[in-house]
Amino acid sequence: MTEPLLRVRDLRVTFPARHGRGTVPAVDGVSFDIAAGQTLGLVGESGSGKTTTGRAILQLQPASGSVQLLGQELVGMPRRALRAMRRHMQFVLQNPYSSLHPRMTVARILAEPLALHRTVPRAHIAERVAELMTLVGLDPAMASRYPHAFSGGQRQRIVIARALAVHPDFVVCDEPVSALDVRTQTQIVDLLQSLQQRLGLSYLFIAHDLAIVREVAHHVAVMHGGRIVEINATAPLYATPTHPYTRTLLNAVPIPDPARQRARLAEQDDERASTK
Numbered sequence: 582m583t584e585p586l587l588r589v590r591d592l593r594v595t596f597p598a599r600h601g602r603g604t605v606p607a608v609d610g611v612s613f614d615i616a617a618g619q620t621l622g623l624v625g626e627s628g629s630g631k632t633t634t635g636r637a638i639l640q641l642q643p644a645s646g647s648v649q650l651l652g653q654e655l656v657g658m659p660r661r662a663l664r665a666m667r668r669h670m671q672f673v674l675q676n677p678y679s680s681l682h683p684r685m686t687v688a689r690i691l692a693e694p695l696a697l698h699r700t701v702p703r704a705h706i707a708e709r710v711a712e713l714m715t716l717v718g719l720d721p722a723m724a725s726r727y728p729h730a731f732s733g734g735q736r737q738r739i740v741i742a743r744a745l746a747v748h749p750d751f752v753v754c755d756e757p758v759s760a761l762d763v764r765t766q767t768q769i770v771d772l773l774q775s776l777q778q779r780l781g782l783s784y785l786f787i788a789h790d791l792a793i794v795r796e797v798a799h800h801v802a803v804m805h806g807g808r809i810v811e812i813n814a815t816a817p818l819y820a821t822p823t824h825p826y827t828r829t830l831l832n833a834v835p836i837p838d839p840a841r842q843r844a845r846l847a848e849q850d851d852e853r854a855s856t857k
């Protein structure tokens with residue numbers, strides 16, 4: 582059997598309780614694998630621990646348990662070694678307005694990770710910046726502009742280009758399209774998917790929008806109270822959810838799939854009929 586790209590076992594994060602003493606588990610024994618080139622969707626209501634899970638995997642948040650990326654254990658890894666591993670794991674956050682420095686040009690924003698990880702010789706940085714802009718569908722002629730000159734969707738393209746600058750293998754996308762209008766959401770989702778196919782990227786795709794997750798994820802994990810209550814390949818998870826919480830989540834939002842919606846309405850009619 583081949584090793585998964587990312588292997589997470591019994592991941593735990595606790596925060597001090599806000600009121601009173603003790604600690605609250607935000608991530609409570611989470612385990613999963615992500616294969617190379619695959620997407621794991623992570624869904625669950627607000628406060629269920631999705632963001633904390635992503636941050637803990639990237640070692641931006643102290644955690645216990647095991648996180649192996651490319652066969653290397655990240656939990657407890659010495660700083661220097663971890664810094665070198667950061668090249669392989671990047672993140673794309675929800676808000677493209679706050680995650681780009683307003684006083685840096687796009688060229689500088691994209692050059693920063695290249696200089697930090699020394700992946701490109703200085704003389705080739707401008708060339709790589711242009712290549713990255715083209716990769717995400719932006720005109721390289723706009724490299725000297727500042728973030729405010731770009732729309733929300735374009736800014737999220739810059740955020741994605743920055744994440745991809747150092748050729749990562751794994752990207753945590755935390756609600757990457759939640760702040761965008763529906764049309765722009767589709768464009769950014771399409772971009773993330775085509776980049777995955779072209780570059781063989783693995784994603785942890787965190788979202789509360791179940792319709793988007795269904796479209797992008799190969800597998801889906803459902804999180805509730807810091808735990809994964811159900812994890813399965815995408816099609817069976819949506820078609821035959823086994824955990825009551827998954828069913829509640831799926832029933833709480835309209836899934837834009839006409840066949841499924843008809844089936845759900847018929848099911849509800851049946852339930853009403855049987856309780857009469």
Ligand SMILES: Nc1ncnc2c1ncn2[C@@H]1O[C@H](COP(=O)(O)OP(=O)(O)O)[C@@H](O)[C@H]1O
Nearest residue numbers: 596597607625626627628629630631632633634
């Ligand atoms: N820095 C922090 N300090 C204390 N509690 C936190 C912190 N970050 C998150 N939490 C708590 O951890 C839980 C999970 O939060 P989070 O991972 O942000 O959930 P989600 O992304 O699913 O909305 C929540 O109860 C939240 O209040």
Ligand SMILES: [Mg+2]
Nearest residue numbers: 631632633755
């Ligand atoms: Mg979150």
